[in-house]
Amino acid sequence: MAVHLTLDNENLASTYDEVSNTQFNNGSILIQKLEVEPGDSVLDIGSGTGRLGRHVISVIGQSGNFVGIDPLGERIKIANEKNQYANAVFQIGNAEDLSSIPDNSFDVVYLNAVFHWVLNKEVALQEIFRVLKLGGKVGITTGAKELSSFSGVKLITDNVLKRDPYNKIVRLEDSTQNQHGLTTTALIQLLAGAGLTVKDVQIKEIKRSYPTASDVTKFIEASSFGNFLNHVPESLRDKAKVDIEIELEKQRTKDGITFSGYTIFAVAKKQ
Numbered sequence: 001m002a003v004h005l006t007l008d009n010e011n012l013a014s015t016y017d018e019v020s021n022t023q024f025n026n027g028s029i030l031i032q033k034l035e036v037e038p039g040d041s042v043l044d045i046g047s048g049t050g051r052l053g054r055h056v057i058s059v060i061g062q063s064g065n066f067v068g069i070d071p072l073g074e075r076i077k078i079a080n081e082k083n084q085y086a087n088a089v090f091q092i093g094n095a096e097d098l099s100s101i102p103d104n105s106f107d108v109v110y111l112n113a114v115f116h117w118v119l120n121k122e123v124a125l126q127e128i129f130r131v132l133k134l135g136g137k138v139g140i141t142t143g144a145k146e147l148s149s150f151s152g153v154k155l156i157t158d159n160v161l162k163r164d165p166y167n168k169i170v171r172l173e174d175s176t177q178n179q180h181g182l183t184t185t186a187l188i189q190l191l192a193g194a195g196l197t198v199k200d201v202q203i204k205e206i207k208r209s210y211p212t213a214s215d216v217t218k219f220i221e222a223s224s225f226g227n228f229l230n231h232v233p234e235s236l237r238d239k240a241k242v243d244i245e246i247e248l249e250k251q252r253t254k255d256g257i258t259f260s261g262y263t264i265f266a267v268a269k270k271q
C-alpha cells in the first residue's frame with residue numbers, strides 16, 4: 001500500500017507531539033552519534049511536530065542554523081508555533097525534493113523515524129548527498145525489517161489479520177511496513193550506493209510500555225499519520241483495531257502493556 005500523506009489531521013498531529021517519547025529518545029541518541037555541535041548547520045527531514053528539532057536547536061545554539069521539513073502541514077504548524085528561535089525554520093517539504101536547498105549547505109542531515117516512509121529512497125539519498133557539505137554527516141533511525149517479525153505490535157497485528165474474517169481479504173505483505181520498510185543490509189547498500197561512507201550501524205532493542213491497549217493504538221495511529229491498518233478495508237478497520245487491542249491487553253505486565261522492537265541507528269559521511 002502506498003503511504004498516504006492526506007490522512008493526517010490536527011488531532012493526530014497534536015497527539016503525536018505528546019506521545020512520541022520513544023522517537024524523541026531514539027533521536028537524542030542519534031544526535032549524540034552524529035556529534036552535533038554548537039554552530040552546526042542542520043537539516044531535519046521529516047521533522048514532524050519539531051520535538052527533536054527543538055532539542056537540536058538548543059545544541060547548535062544561536063550560531064547554528066536549523067531547517068526542519070515535513071510534508072504534513074498540521075505537523076509543521078505545531079513545529080512553528082513551538083519554535084522560539086530566529087535561526088530555525090520549519091517548512092513543508094519532502095525528502096525526495098530538496099531543490100530549494102543549495103548544494104553543500106549542511107553539516108548534518110538526519111531522518112529520525114522517517115526513512116521507512118520515504119517512497120523513493122535512492123532519490124532522497126542523492127538529494128541528501130548533494131545538500132551535505134564535504135565532511136558532513138547523515139543520520140538515520142528506522143525499523144530493522146529483517147527483525148520486524150519479532151516486534152510485539154507487528155506480530156500481534158499480523159496474527160489478528162491472519163484470522164477470519166480478515167484473512168480472506170487482507171494481504172499482510174501490503175502493509176506499509178512490509179512495502180516500504182528496509183533491512184539493515186538494504187540501508188547500508190543504499191547509503192553506499194549514494195556515495196556516502198558508512199561510519200556506524202547499530203541495531204538496538206527498544207522497549208516501550210503503555211498504560212492501556214488503546215494508548216498503543218493511539219500512538220501507532222499518530223505516528224503513522226493515519227496510515228495504521230490502511231491495508232485493511234475500511235469496513236473492517238475499526239473491528240480489527242478492537243481485536244488488536246484485545247490481544248495487546250493479554251501482554252499486560254506490572255509495568256503496563258509492554259512490547260519491544262528493533263531500531264537501526266546509522267551514520268554515514270560525505271567524504
Ligand SMILES: C[S@@+](CC[C@H](N)C(=O)[O-])C[C@H]1O[C@@H](n2cnc3c(N)ncnc32)[C@H](O)[C@@H]1O
Nearest residue numbers: 023046047048072094095112113114117118223
Ligand atoms: C514517525 S514521524 C517522525 C517525526 C520526527 N522525525 C520525530 O522524530 O518525532 C514520521 C514523519 O515522517 C514524515 N514523512 C513521511 N514521508 C516523508 C517524506 N517522503 N519526506 C519527508 N518526511 C516524510 C511524516 O510526515 C512524519 O512527520
